[in-house]
Amino acid sequence: MEKVRVRFAPSPTGYLHVGNARTALFNWLFARKHDGAYVLRIEDTDAERSEAQYETRLVEDLRWLGLDWDEGVDVGGACGPYRQSDRLELYQRYARQLLDDRRAYYCFCTPEEIEADRQRLLAEGRPPKYSGRCRSIPPQEAQRRLERGEPSAVRLRVPEGPVRFRDLVHGELEFSSDVIGDPVLLRSDGHPAYNYAVVIDDALMKISHVIRGDDHISNTPRQILTYQALGWTPPHFAHLSTILGKDHTRLSKRHGATSVSSFRDQGYLPEALVNYLALLGWSPPEEGKEILSLEQIARSFELGKVSKAAAVFDPDKLNWINRAYLKSVGRARLAELSKRYFCAAGLLTPGANGAVEDWLGDVMDAILGYLDRLDQVVEKSGLIFQFDPAAFEPASRESLASEEARQVVEAFDREFEQRDPLTVEDYRKAAQQVQRQTGQKGRNLFHPLRAALTGAEKGPELEKLIPIFEKAKVLPLPQPIPGCRERLRQALSLRTGIRK
């Protein structure tokens, strides 16, 4: 079997979008599955819209996702250059060949003429294809006009007859060539048109399978015709369905953040994003097992099993997958990853030391169950970083106002006094003591303690919170966090205040 070579060929006209990321992913998976090569090519022939900074972002985003490439921009390779703007002479060379073979011709039509033709055809209710006006200009005349400096484009002479191809996800596809006007190969500024450049690049880079978005289906016949005119064998094609937003229109900024970098900023893990994207249009062979690594997915990936229908992007499912990964990454990495969010909120200093990071691990462990994304850490850890009896929830104030609750809290305070800092074991012993002393148990025992410690009715387990509060006492934090006894004392004085 021929060597599998696939490519991802984005144009650097903006940030990497999740839709494109999925295309990149499926190419990567296919290459991995077949032990082939994955090429990254930059399609920057549209100088007006392309920007170098976007290429850098693209490379960063792809790397972050873990979709490494074997050849291409940034890594080099045998089929370079990998940036279309560096391949201009190649496009010229093959255009000349096509011209010499009379498979292509010079077109001197002005943009105004073409637009006028288009409008007329449209008005007549006919397909707006190129008229073919310059098709039969004799070579000598074309040469003369060229020498006179007349601006000209190069067009492919499209032959009669249908164009057929077999798409790896859609099956047999057929197009009538009489709706295809002679496409421009080279623009009058000498730059190649997209549909021409891809052909030259894919052929020269020996791409075996072109896997791309299904918005390219109708471009495919043109490209196949170009391969044929050059006497080359077209690659295999596979067209992936579009990703839609909740309203079933193409996923775009209107649906919120859609760039890969924005997902990173929100605190999605790359393995989660990529896992979710793979599930959009492809399903794992084993039912019920959807949390899979790139390697696991690559092993069972098949283009033929990819869905033809457009898929709606579902943030809920992405969140579920992200939660699954957040739970599995381990406290050290979690602390490391969450640091930037705490720093941004001023709760931590960037140079935080090992003890602080270790403590942060405890914090993350406590709030993990509440997180979809890492950018929620500050919000979800509010009751750890903020302690203000004046801001206690009304329900907590109320429950602390009872005599029973006051006794429980005071008893805890006495028990805690003997240990500093308090450990989970100390706390457990204290709870037993308090239970014995006050006769309170269960909810009546723990709830007043929770209310006094956090001022809230709900939150992480006390066994997790207590060591966090205690350890925080000695940490160099920008905003000090009171320990348990301090909290109890303040809560008790608050209650007294209310009574008066």
Added chain:
RNA sequence: GGCCCCAUCGUCUAGUGGUCUAGGACGCCAGAUUCUCAAUCUGGUAACGCGGGUUCGAUCCCCGCUGGGGCUACCA
């Protein structure tokens, strides 16, 4: 307008001419657990767009319709 693509629970999907009383996952609901909430576990809810064919029999094959999406550039 023309051409093209697509159509199973709310969403992602499995599935095949009869075994489908249509499977899984997310979501949602309920129960279990817990000091509380979250997490977790268990259970439940929910779909073959419509109309014609073909066939002994269609979710699965064909046609039409409807709906959605795309292309229709000297953009990519």
